Amino acid sequence: MTCCAIESRHGRELTLVGLDAVSGTPVIDLKPTMAEFRAVNIKQPEWVSRLMSEYFQP
Secondary structure, eight states, X not given: OOOOEEEEEETTEEEEESOXXXXXXXXXXXXXXXXXXXXXXXXXXXXXXXXXXXXXXX
């Protein structure tokens, strides 16, 4: 699951920003994100945070 922003819409085609996917691949399911559904106080090992620290860097 990735939270991303809709940049534009042309008919049934969406341009998304911040999607963790290969460019041009289809999006199968799209759901809105609401603050009430966001996870809080997630606990994970410190090594996971180190591994992911630069994941979204170009």
